[in-house]
Amino acid sequence: MTYFTWFFLDKEKDIIVNLYKDLDRIYYILKTPNHASGNLIRNIAKICDLKLSKDENDMLIIKGEVPCFIDGNNQENYIFKFGDTEIARIFPDGSVEVKATIPAIAKTLLSQSKEALLPLDKTLFETFIRKDLKFRADLHTHMNGNLTGDVLIALGIAHQIRYPLYYVKKLDLKLTQSQWDKLAEQREKVARQFVTSDLKGKYLDRKINDNTFINFADLILNNLDNAEENIVKIRGSLAVIKDGQAVFTNLEKVYIYRYVFCKGVESEEKISLIKRDMIPDKDVRAALMQMVRDKENPAYCHNTIFQDKLLWIARSYKRQGIVYAEISDTTLVKKYESLEMLRQVHEVMPSIYQETGVMIRFLAAMRRIPLTIIKDAVTPDNYLEQNLEVLKATALDPYVAGCDFVGEEINDIITLKPAFKELVKIAAADPSFVIRVHAGENDSQKDNIAHSIECVKDSLAPGQKMPKMRLGHGLYTYSLTSKKGKDTLKQLIDNNVVLEFQISSNVRLNNLNTLEKHPLKQYLKHGIACVQGTDGAALYGTDAIEEELSLKKMLGLTDKEVQLMKDAEKKIIEESQQAYSDKKAAFERLVKNKDFEEVLLDKMQTVKIASKNSKHEMKYDSNKILKEQISELTWDKFPVVLVGGSFNTENRATKLSTNATKQIDEMLNYLDPEEVFFVIGHKISGYEKYLLEHNDKGFKIYSFVPAVVTKREAEKIKNSGVKVRVSTESQAMGTYKSFNYEIFERRPSMVVAFDGNSAAANLIQEAKNGKGKSVILVWSKSKILMQKAKSLHGYAYSFDADKEIVELMESLKNKYSKELK
Structure with a gap:
C-alpha cells in the first residue's frame, strides 16, 4: 500500500483519517494522536461498532477499507461511512469532500469518560444548515x-x-x-x-x-x-x-x-x-x-x-x-x-x-x-x-x-x-x-x-x-x-x-x-x-x-x-x-x-464609585491575620481532600445527612493519621466541621483560605486549630485553583466530595485533569456533584449507605495501590 491522502473529522485536527491506496482499493487508518487517554478513539469505535487495533507504537487505531461506488456519470466515488452516516467522499485525484464531522462538544464528552455517553446521531453531524435559518x-x-x-x-x-x-x-x-x-x-x-x-x-x-x-x-x-x-x-x-x-x-x-x-x-x-x-x-x-x-x-x-x-x-x-x-x-x-x-x-x-x-x-x-x-x-x-x-x-x-x-x-x-x-x-x-x-x-x-x-x-x-x-x-x-x-x-x-x-x-x-x-x-x-x-x-x-x-x-x-x-x-x-x-x-x-x-x-473623566458595599464586612490579608497557622503541606503523608461546605454558594448551607456522617466516621476509623492528612476549604462548616469535631485520632488537617477573609472568618479558622494554606485568589469560590496548584498537579491524592456547587465540580475536574493521579469519591445523594461524577465515568466513583466508602476504598486498593497505601 502507498500513502494516498488524509482528512480530519474535527476542526482541531485531533481525529485524523489517513488513506492508503493499493491498486484501485483505498484503506483507512483512524488515529487520535493528541488524546493520550485513548477514551476518544475507544468511544468512537464503540458508538460506530468498529474494531480497535494497535499500531507499531502501541497506540489505538481503527482500520478498514473505503468501498468504491460508481455514480450516474460512471465516475468512481470512494464513500467513507460510519453506520448510515456518510462522512466523506474521496475521489481518484486525491481530493476529499467532507460531509460530516465530530463537533467539539461531542469530542469533549467522548474524551471525558471511559464509556460512551452519546448516541451516533449526537456524535457525527452532517454539516448542512438551511440557508434561510443560517445565523449571520x-x-x-x-x-x-x-x-x-x-x-x-x-x-x-x-x-x-x-x-x-x-x-x-x-x-x-x-x-x-x-x-x-x-x-x-x-x-x-x-x-x-x-x-x-x-x-x-x-x-x-x-x-x-x-x-x-x-x-x-x-x-x-x-x-x-x-x-x-x-x-x-x-x-x-x-x-x-x-x-x-x-x-x-x-x-x-x-x-x-x-x-x-x-x-x-x-x-x-x-x-x-x-x-x-x-x-x-x-x-x-x-x-x-x-x-x-x-x-x-x-x-x-x-x-x-x-x-x-x-x-x-x-x-x-x-x-x-x-x-x-x-x-x-x-x-x-x-x-x-x-x-x-x-x-x-x-x-x-x-x-x-x-x-x-x-x-x-x-x-x-x-x-x-x-x-x-x-x-x-x-x-x-x-x-x-x-x-x-x-x-x-x-x-x-x-x-x-x-x-x-x-x-x-x-x-x-x-x-x-x-x-x-x-x-x-x-x-x-x-x-x-x-x-x-x-x-x-x-x-x-x-x-x-x-x-x-x-x-x-x-x-x-x-x-x-x-x-x-x-x-x-x-x-x-x-x-x-x-x-x-x-x-x-x-x-x-x-x-x-x-x-x-x-x-x-x-x-x-x-x-x-x-x-x-x-x-x-x-x-x-x-x-x-x-x-x-x-x-x-x-x-x-x-x-x-x-x-x-x-x-x-x-x-x-x-x-x-x-x-x-x-x-x-x-x-x-x-x-x-x-x-x-x-x-x-x-x-x-x-x-x-x-x-x-x-x-x-x-x-476621559475622573470617576469615583463607592469602593465598598456597606452590607459587606471589611476583609483582611490572610497572610497577616492567620500567619501563626500558615504551614506547608507535609510530604510524608497522603492528602485526602474533603469537599462538603466551603464550595457552596453564599446563600446555600450544607445540611448534614446521618448516613453521610456515618461514612466519615468509618473513614476516620479506617485511615491512619501516620499515613494520611486531610485538606478542607475555609468555611469550617458542614461536613468539614464534622470532620474537625470528630478528629479523635489526631489527623493533620489543612484549610485552603482565600487571600482575604473577614474578621469573623479568621476567628473561626483560628479557633478550629487547622493549619492554613493561603490561596492567591481573593474570591472564596476561586480557591479550587490552589488545590490544583498545590495538590492535583504535584502529587497523588484522594477527593471525597459530599456537597457543593460549580466550584466543587471544578475542583473534581481539576483532580481528574491533574498530573498527580487522584482517586475521586462522590456521595451519591449529591445531585449536583453526581452529574459531574457521571460525566467522568471510569474516573469517579460513588458511595452511599449501600456502597460504603470504606468498602469502596478496599475495592480500589489494587487499582490505586500506591495512592491508597
Whole structure:
C-alpha cells in the first residue's frame, strides 16, 4: 500500500483519517494522536461498532477499507461511512469532500469518560444548515480566542515574533543544535540583568527564560526536520485541554500561550521567509503564503500584528457566513492602549470591510475580579474607576458598541452595582450603547441574571429608558417554575433583555455536564430573545456553523425555534449597523480636523464609585491575620481532600445527612493519621466541621483560605486549630485553583466530595485533569456533584449507605495501590 491522502473529522485536527491506496482499493487508518487517554478513539469505535487495533507504537487505531461506488456519470466515488452516516467522499485525484464531522462538544464528552455517553446521531453531524435559518452574527466572542492555532502560527512566522525560551522548554519543542547554542548565549546575557533580583530558584529561571527569545520564523523555517512535530505541539497549546473538560484555570493558561502570538513583539533580527513553501502543515503554509501576498497589497502592506489579526478574523467570519460580530476586549478600558488600538482599527477596518463584507465592532471589557494567573501583574484597588474613566471616552467611537463584564463568575454581580451607575450615564447619551454581563454561566451564582438587570434598573436616572442589555451564557438561575424563576422571566421580558448562548464553551469549561436541562427551549417558549455566540471559537475547536449545528442537534431545536433566534439576531444586526452609521457621523463632527486621540483623551473623566458595599464586612490579608497557622503541606503523608461546605454558594448551607456522617466516621476509623492528612476549604462548616469535631485520632488537617477573609472568618479558622494554606485568589469560590496548584498537579491524592456547587465540580475536574493521579469519591445523594461524577465515568466513583466508602476504598486498593497505601 502507498500513502494516498488524509482528512480530519474535527476542526482541531485531533481525529485524523489517513488513506492508503493499493491498486484501485483505498484503506483507512483512524488515529487520535493528541488524546493520550485513548477514551476518544475507544468511544468512537464503540458508538460506530468498529474494531480497535494497535499500531507499531502501541497506540489505538481503527482500520478498514473505503468501498468504491460508481455514480450516474460512471465516475468512481470512494464513500467513507460510519453506520448510515456518510462522512466523506474521496475521489481518484486525491481530493476529499467532507460531509460530516465530530463537533467539539461531542469530542469533549467522548474524551471525558471511559464509556460512551452519546448516541451516533449526537456524535457525527452532517454539516448542512438551511440557508434561510443560517445565523449571520457572532454576538458573544473574545478578541484573542477567535483565530485558529494554524493562523496564529502563520502570523508568528509572517511577523517573525519573539518566542520565549520558557515556552520552548515547556512544550518540549525540538530545536537544532545551532538554535540551542544561540539561545544559550542569549540566556547568559539576560541572566546578567537579574543578578540583583530577589527571585530565587525556579522563579528566577522562569523570569530569565521568559526574557530569552528565538525568532519564531527561525524556529520553524530553519528547523524543518522538526517543524511538523513542533507545529502540532504549539497548536495544542493554543486550545483548551483535549482529554476531557477544562476549568477556568486552563482557559487562563491558554490565553497566556495565545498572547505570545496575539500581542506579539517582532524580533529585531529578521530571516528570509524563502522556505515558507516547505512548511509541512498545509493549513499553516496556505495562511502564510496569503500573508506574504498581503504584503504586496497597499491596503495591508503596513499591517501590524493586531491589524492582521482583525483581517484574518474577518476572513474567517466570511467563510462561516457571518456578516456582523461584536468582540469583547479589555484593551478598550486601558488609557493609552485603547487609543492605539482604535487608531489601528480606523486605519485598516474600511479595507477589511470592503474585502470581506464583515462588520466588526467591540465591547469594552471590564474584569469582574482581578486577573491572578499572571503573577507579576498588579491590579490597583481602583481598577474599575480607571476602566470607567477610559470608557467614558472610547464609548464615543463608532467601532465601540458597548461594554462587557467578563471573567470567572465566582462573585455576585451586585457587588459591582456602583459601576453600573456610570454605565447607564453613557447609555443615556448613546441609546445604542449595549451593557452586557457574563451571568448565569455556572450554578454558583443563581441570582446573577436577576441581579444584573437590577443593577441596571436601579441605576437609571428618573425617566430614563432601559438601555440595550444582553446577558452572556444565561444557563443558570432558579427553576423557572419557582417564584424567583418566574420573577426573573418577567424581568427579562419586561426589559427586553437578550440572552446569548455558547454551548461548546459551556461544555468544554465544565459549566455544563448534562444537556437534558439546558434552558434555551424554555426561554424561547416564554418569548425571550435568544442569540448565539462562539465565546472565542478557536479556543474550543468550533466555529459559528458548528455552534448552530450543536444547538440544533444537541438540544433538539425545531426549525421554528431556530427561526426565533434568527429573528432576534436579525434585529440586533440591523440596529447595530444603523448605530455604527449614526455614531460615525457624530464622531466625525466631534473630531473635525483634530487628532482623534487628543479628543478622546480630553473626554476621559475622573470617576469615583463607592469602593465598598456597606452590607459587606471589611476583609483582611490572610497572610497577616492567620500567619501563626500558615504551614506547608507535609510530604510524608497522603492528602485526602474533603469537599462538603466551603464550595457552596453564599446563600446555600450544607445540611448534614446521618448516613453521610456515618461514612466519615468509618473513614476516620479506617485511615491512619501516620499515613494520611486531610485538606478542607475555609468555611469550617458542614461536613468539614464534622470532620474537625470528630478528629479523635489526631489527623493533620489543612484549610485552603482565600487571600482575604473577614474578621469573623479568621476567628473561626483560628479557633478550629487547622493549619492554613493561603490561596492567591481573593474570591472564596476561586480557591479550587490552589488545590490544583498545590495538590492535583504535584502529587497523588484522594477527593471525597459530599456537597457543593460549580466550584466543587471544578475542583473534581481539576483532580481528574491533574498530573498527580487522584482517586475521586462522590456521595451519591449529591445531585449536583453526581452529574459531574457521571460525566467522568471510569474516573469517579460513588458511595452511599449501600456502597460504603470504606468498602469502596478496599475495592480500589489494587487499582490505586500506591495512592491508597
